[in-house]
Amino acid sequence: MLTRDLLVYRRVKGLRLRPTFVDPDDDDHIATAGALIDLLTHGTGEPRGAVDEAADAICGEARKVKVARGLYKLLTDRCEWDDPGDTAMDLRAVAFARSAAVLRDLSAESSLSDYLDAVAAGLPRPLADVRAHLYDDLAEHRRLLSAKLPTPAALLARYNLALAQGLVLYAGSLDVRAASPGPLELRKLLRWLRFSRLVADVRRDGDGWHLRIEGPAAQLDMQKKYGLQLATFLGAVPVLGKFTVEADIDLPRQPRGRLYLDHKDPLKALDDGPLGHIPQEIELGMASLGDARWTLDPMPELRHVGAAGMCVPDFALRDGTTGKSVAVELFHRWHRHALLRRLDELAARPDPHFLVGVDLSLAKDEALAARLAGAPQVFTFNKFPTWKRLQPLLEPIGSLL
Amino acid sequence: MPVELHFDHGTLVVLGVPEGDARLAALVSLDKRTGTHRAPAHRYRAIVSHLHNAHIPYVDKARIYDRLDLALSGPLEPFPHQRDALAAWRAAGGVGVVELPTGAGKTILAVLAIVHTGRPALIVVPTIDLMLQWQQVLGHWLQRPIGMLGGGNSEAREITVTTYDSAAAQTEFHGNRHGLLVCDECHHLPAPAYRFIAQGCLAPFRLGLTATFERPDGLHNIAAELLGPVCYRANIDELEGDYLAPYEVKSLAVALTEAEQARYDEARALYIDFLRGSGVSLDRPGGWAQFIAVCHRSEDGRQAFAAYREQKRIAFTAEAKIEALWRLLLRHRRDRILVFTEDNDTVHRLSRLFLLPVITHQTPPKERVSLLAQFASGALPVLLTSKVLNEGVDVPDANVGVILSGSGSVREHVQRLGRILRKKEGKRAILYELCTAVAAEHGVSERRRQHRAYQKEPLPRRGAAALRPGPIDQVPSDMSESPGPSEHVPSDMPVSPPRTPRERPDLPSPAEGEC
Numbered sequence: 001m002l003t004r005d006l007l008v009y010r011r012v013k014g015l016r017l018r019p020t021f022v023d024p025d026d027d028d029h030i031a032t033a034g035a036l037i038d039l040l041t042h043g044t045g046e047p048r049g050a051v052d053e054a055a056d057a058i059c060g061e062a063r064k065v066k067v068a069r070g071l072y073k074l075l076t077d078r079c080e081w082d083d084p085g086d087t088a089m090d091l092r093a094v095a096f097a098r099s100a101a102v103l104r105d106l107s108a109e110s111s112l113s114d115y116l117d118a119v120a121a122g123l124p125r126p127l128a129d130v131r132a133h134l135y136d137d138l139a140e141h142r143r144l145l146s147a148k149l150p151t152p153a154a155l156l157a158r159y160n161l162a163l164a165q166g167l168v169l170y171a172g173s174l175d176v177r178a179a180s181p182g183p184l185e186l187r188k189l190l191r192w193l194r195f196s197r198l199v200a201d202v203r204r205d206g207d208g209w210h211l212r213i214e215g216p217a218a219q220l221d222m223q224k225k226y227g228l229q230l231a232t233f234l235g236a237v238p239v240l241g242k243f244t245v246e247a248d249i250d251l252p253r254q255p256r257g258r259l260y261l262d263h264k265d266p267l268k269a270l271d272d273g274p275l276g277h278i279p280q281e282i283e284l285g286m287a288s289l290g291d292a293r294w295t296l297d298p299m300p301e302l303r304h305v306g307a308a309g310m311c312v313p314d315f316a317l318r319d320g321t322t323g324k325s326v327a328v329e330l331f332h333r334w335h336r337h338a339l340l341r342r343l344d345e346l347a348a349r350p351d352p353h354f355l356v357g358v359d360l361s362l363a364k365d366e367a368l369a370a371r372l373a374g375a376p377q378v379f380t381f382n383k384f385p386t387w388k389r390l391q392p393l394l395e396p397i398g399s400l401l
Numbered sequence: 402m403p404v405e406l407h408f409d410h411g412t413l414v415v416l417g418v419p420e421g422d423a424r425l426a427a428l429v430s431l432d433k434r435t436g437t438h439r440a441p442a443h444r445y446r447a448i449v450s451h452l453h454n455a456h457i458p459y460v461d462k463a464r465i466y467d468r469l470d471l472a473l474s475g476p477l478e479p480f481p482h483q484r485d486a487l488a489a490w491r492a493a494g495g496v497g498v499v500e501l502p503t504g505a506g507k508t509i510l511a512v513l514a515i516v517h518t519g520r521p522a523l524i525v526v527p528t529i530d531l532m533l534q535w536q537q538v539l540g541h542w543l544q545r546p547i548g549m550l551g552g553g554n555s556e557a558r559e560i561t562v563t564t565y566d567s568a569a570a571q572t573e574f575h576g577n578r579h580g581l582l583v584c585d586e587c588h589h590l591p592a593p594a595y596r597f598i599a600q601g602c603l604a605p606f607r608l609g610l611t612a613t614f615e616r617p618d619g620l621h622n623i624a625a626e627l628l629g630p631v632c633y634r635a636n637i638d639e640l641e642g643d644y645l646a647p648y649e650v651k652s653l654a655v656a657l658t659e660a661e662q663a664r665y666d667e668a669r670a671l672y673i674d675f676l677r678g679s680g681v682s683l684d685r686p687g688g689w690a691q692f693i694a695v696c697h698r699s700e701d702g703r704q705a706f707a708a709y710r711e712q713k714r715i716a717f718t719a720e721a722k723i724e725a726l727w728r729l730l731l732r733h734r735r736d737r738i739l740v741f742t743e744d745n746d747t748v749h750r751l752s753r754l755f756l757l758p759v760i761t762h763q764t765p766p767k768e769r770v771s772l773l774a775q776f777a778s779g780a781l782p783v784l785l786t787s788k789v790l791n792e793g794v795d796v797p798d799a800n801v802g803v804i805l806s807g808s809g810s811v812r813e814h815v816q817r818l819g820r821i822l823r824k825k826e827g828k829r830a831i832l833y834e835l836c837t838a839v840a841a842e843h844g845v846s847e848r849r850r851q852h853r854a855y856q857k858e859p860l861p862r863r864g865a866a867a868l869r870p871g872p873i874d875q876v877p878s879d880m881s882e883s884p885g886p887s888e889h890v891p892s893d894m895p896v897s898p899p900r901t902p903r904e905r906p907d908l909p910s911p912a913e914g915e916c
Contacts, residue, residue: 089765089768092768093771096756096757096758096772096781097781098756099755100780100781100782103734103782103783104734104782106731106734108732115755130756131754134753135752135753137765139763197410199434199435201434212434214434215410216411216412216439217411217439217600217601219430219434219439222441222596222597222600223593223596223600224573224597225594253690253693304435306416307405307407307437308407308409308410308414308435308437348416348417349416349437
C-alpha cells in the first residue's frame with residue numbers, strides 16, 4: 001500500500017477525486033521502475049540506509065519524483081531485511097556496564113573528559129569505534145536478505161491499483177456496480193468479501209449488480225474504520241471485467257471528496273488465479289428439470305444466513321409466475337463442518353426460501369444423518385441434484401411465493 | 402424461539418428480537434444489509450440485563466468465556482486509597498474509572514478487581530514495557546500464565562495483557578473472550594483509533610486507570626461513556642509522603658551559544674513572520690491544525706514550517722543542556738536517574754556521547770527487560786529515554802528525573818514526574834527541567850506545568866524539604882562553570898565555544914523567571 005504522502009490524485013470541481021494513474025507503457029516510468037528493481041536485485045547484503053540512499057538518487061532523477069518514491073515503497077514492501085543479531089546489543093551491554101561502573105566511582109570534580117577517558121580504558125574497542133557501532137541494529141543498518149521483485153510492467157500495474165487503494169483507505173463504504181458479470185467472476189468477488197470480513201447489500205439492477213460494501217459496524221455509532229479491508233477488497237473488483245466503483249473519501253484535513261473508478265482505468269486484480277468452474281448441469285440450465293414453472297438461475301444473489309454468515313448459493317430456481325427464487329446450496333463430502341454450521345444458522349434464523357443439498361456420501365455419517373432428518377429444508381443427491389429430489393421440496397415453497 | 406446473541410467482529414447480532422419490546426429495540430438497530438438486528442458489542446451488559454430482567458428466554462452465543470476461580474497467591478494488604486477505590490468501583494457495578502497518581506498502585510488495584518470479578522480479563526496498556534511489567538505483576542499475584550498480545554507476542558490466555566495498538570487490531574476477533582476490560586492509562590482510549598477497543602468488546606465489567614483522566618479536548622467523556630464515569634479519585638499531593646515519595650521540582654535555565662542563538666533567531670523570525678502574515682492564531686481551538694494546513698499550501702509555508710522545527714530543535718538540543726546534563730549526572734551519580742528527551746535522535750546522540758543506556762520503542766524486548774532489571778538492581782544508574790518510559794513503567798528506585806526536552810503536554814509532564822514518585826523508605830525524589838531561555842521552549846515549559854502537582858505552596862510537607870517550581874533556578878553552582886569543549890565530543894556534535902548568555906532586550910534573563 002502507499003502511504004498518504006505518496007498518493008497522487010486530482011480533485012475535479014472540488015469534489016471528484018481521480019487518482020493520477022501512470023501510463024504503464026510510458027518509457028520513463030518503465031525505466032525508473034526497472035532501475036529500482038535493478039537496485040534491489042543487486043542490493044542483497046547491503047544495509048537499508050545505503051539502499052535507501054541509492055533509491056533516493058534514482059527517485060530524484062525521475063521525471064515524477066513522487067511516482068518513483070511510490071514505486072520504491074511498493075518494492076520495499078516485498079523485501080526482507082536481516083535480523084540484526086545480538087552483536088550491537090552485546091557491545092552496548094559491555095559499554096553500559098563499563099560506563100555505570102566508572103560513573104559511580106567518579107569524584108565530584110571530574111570532568112566529562114575524565115569520565116570518557118576512564119570509560120574508554122575499559123572498552124574492548126576504541127571509543128570512536130564503539131560509538132560508531134553502538135546502534136548497528138537500528139533499521140537503517142539492517143541488510144537486505146531477499147526481495148520478491150515484479151517486472152517493471154507488473155510494478156506499474158500494482159502502483160496504479162495502490163493509488164486507488166490509498167484513497168479507499170479513507171473510505172467508509174464502496175459502491176460497486178457491475179454490468180452483466182460472469183457468475184464465476186461474481187462468485188470470486190463475493191468470496192473476497194468474506195475474506196475481507198465485510199458485509200454487502202447486494203441488489204440486482206436489471207442485468208447488472210449493485211453491491212454496497214461496508215464493515216459490520218459501519219451502520220452503528222462506532223469508531224471502527226474499515227479502510228484497510230475495503231482497500232483489500234478493491235484489489236478484487238477488477239475481476240469483474242466491466243465495473244464502476246464510487247466511494248466517499250475523508251482525507252484528514254481536507255474536504256470530503258468522492259472517488260470514481262471504472263474498468264477503463266488501468267486497474268488489475270491482485271488475484272489473477274483461476275476462477276473455478278461451474279458444473280456442466282448448471283451451465284446447461286439444468287435442462288433435465290423438465291418443468292415449465294421453474295427455471296435455473298446460475299447467478300443467485302448473495303444470502304446472509306444465521307447471525308453473521310454469508311453464502312453464495314450454487315444456483316437458484318426461479319418461479320416463472322412470481323419471478324421469485326429459491327436458493328440452493330450444495331454440500332459435498334468434504335463440507336461436513338460447513339454443513340453443520342449452515343444447519344445451526346438455519347435453525348437460529350430460518351430461511352424458508354433456502355434449500356440445502358447434501359451429497360449422499362456425506363449423509364451417510366451417522367451423527368450427521370440425525371441432524372439431517374430433523375431439517376425439513378434438506379435433500380440428498382448423488383453427484384448433482386435431480387429434479388426428482390428437488391420437486392417435493394419446491395412444491396410447498398412454491399405455494400408460499 | 403429464544404432470542405440468540407452472537408458476536409460478529411466487534412458487534413452483537415441479535416436474532417429473534419421480540420416484536421413490541423421497546424427497550425430491546427432501543428438497544429439494537431435493524432441491519433438492512435443482513436436482515437438481522439445489530440448493536441455495538443459494549444451494549445452486551447445492557448442487553449443481557451434486559452433479557453434477564455424481562456424473563457425473555459435467550460441463548461448467549463456471543464460470549465465465549467466462563468467464570469474463573471481466581472485467588473491471590475499470598476496476603477495483600479491494600480493501601481487505604483486502593484481499598485477505597487476498589488469499594489467505589491464495586492459500588493458502581495464493576496464499571497468506572499479510577500484516577501490515581503502514578504506510583505499509587507494502580508496495578509495492584511487492578512489485580513484486586515480481577516480477583517473480585519472472577520472473569521477472564523483483558524488488560525490494555527500503552528507500551529510494550531508496560532505490557533511486560535503487567536505480565537510480571539499479574540503472574541506473581543495470580544499464579545497462572547499470563548498471555549501477551551503485541552510486541553512480537555501472540556499468546557492469548559484467560560488473563561491477557563495487550564497494547565492499545567494490538568488491541569485495536571484484534572478486538573474484532575477477541576472482543577468476546579473476556580468479562581473484564583482493564584484500560585491502563587485510559588486517557589488514551591478516546592483516540593479515534595482506540596475507541597473501538599471498548600466499543601467492540603462485550604466485557605460487562607470495565608475498569609479505567611489513569612493519573613490524568615481529563616483531556617484538554619474534552620474527549621474524556623467518551624472514555625466515561627465506554628468505561629463508566631470516574632468512581633474514585635485521589636490527588637498527588639494527598640498521597641505525597643505517606644504513599645508517594647516526597648518530591649521537589651527544579652527548573653534550570655540554560656543559555657544558547659552565540660552560534661545557536663543566531664540560528665535560532667533567524668529560524669524563529671522566518672516562522673513568526675509567516676505565522677503573522679497567515680492570519681492564523683495558535684491560541685484559537687484548531688489553530689495548530691490550521692497552521693499546518695496553511696504551511697503546506699505554498700513553498701513559503703513549507704519553509705516557515707521547516708523554520709519552526711529548526712528553532713524548536715535548537716532550543717531542545719542546546720549545547721548548554723548537554724553540559725548541564727553532565728553536571729547533573731555527576732551530582733547524582735550514586736542515585737537512579739531517568740533522562741527524558743522529546744525525540745529518539747537526541748536520545749541516541751546522548752547515548753553515543755555518554756555511553757549511557759537507552760530505551761526507545763526500537764529497543765529489542767529482551768534488551769528492555771535486561772536494562773530495566775539492571776536499573777532496578779542499581780547495576781545501571783542512568784537510563785535515557787524519549788517517551789516510552791513516560792507512562793506507567795515501574796522503576797521504584799528511580800529518584801532523579803531530568804527533562805531535557807518534551808512537549809507542552811501537562812499529562813506528559815505529570816507522567817514523567819510520576820516515574821520517580823514510587824514510595825520507598827527514605828526516598829526523596831527530584832525532577833529537573835532543563836530549559837533554554839528562548840521563547841520556543843519557554844511557552845512549552847509554561848504550558849506543561851499547569852497542574853496542581855507543580856503548584857503547591859513552597860512549604861515542605863511531612864518533613865520533606867521541597868523546592869517548589871515558582872521562580873526558576875539558575876544552573877546550580879557546581880554547574881556554573883563553562884567547561885571548555887570536550888575532545889571526546891563526536892564530530893557530529895558541534896563543539897561549543899565558551900558561552901556567554903546574550904543580552905536579549907525582548908526576553909527577561911533566566912534569573913527573572915523566564916523559563
